Amino acid sequence: MDIPYTVEIRRDTGLTNGKIGIWLFLASEVMLFGALFASYILIRTGAPTWPRGDTMLDVPLATLNTIILISSSVTMVMAWASLMRRRFETFRLYMGGTILLGLGFLVVKYFEYSAHFHEGALPSTNNFLAIYYTLTGLHGLHVLGGMAVNAYFWGPGAKLWKTNPVWFTNRVEHAGLFWHFVDLVWIFLFPTLYLL
């Protein structure tokens, strides 16, 4: 059975099912990260002392990761724009770039985590590190998940372009919405954990 309203617009919602589906999912994601941010506020405001992030974490590496993730959002939206222009090969280049930038983010994060572990700075060390690892770990899993979806559309999933280019373009846009959300979360995580 075909999935309904993947290309044509539903009259009652004014949207494709995929579009409303991804936004509902992102709404649930806002609450997931919201609960963790609320935990951070509760732990921090309840603590007698709280370390500045830059005394325990690597700000230059995190700044580099911010630049990487913002750049990947641009390549992601350019991948979608390339499909809108019917330039499939350009789409592949931008989507490939997005995946590589995501990989770059995780590699930098790996070096950060390795340095912390080497210094004995573990989640059990104190509450700051516990919430740091929880928030950045969950965010890292989202980067990994986004990369898997993007890799699918770069590779085997791209076959859909030949048979139904509009549906494929919509799917890439929805994957992009998730990727931009992951970028958006990092925009708030970076100053919260590293700079304050």
Place this chain on the structure above:
Amino acid sequence: MTSDHAATSATSDHAAAAMTGDHAVDIDKHVRIYITVFVALMVLTIVTVTVSRFHLPVPIAVTVALIVAIIKGSLVACYFMHLISEKKLIYAVLALTAAFFVALMVLPVITVHDGFWIH
């Protein structure tokens, strides 16, 4: 929706129109906006890091960092996620989400400060 507004709303429902040529969606204009937003995000990242080096008092530092992060987040949401010109249903879903999110953020703050309701 104005014609200019329509030009910035190349959401999924515009994909079919753009590809079939029913509407002339100006993707080039979008691309210029994306590049401008990218530059703005980079500049604001530098601002965030630079301000943190001044070691301002915590309440001021938190306020400044949050304002810059909200501006950056809004740019990503409005332009990369096309929220500047979405359908009403999406706005309704997000308004509900925002209300619960704000409640989630405010709740821990008011429970730890004397003078609100818990003493």
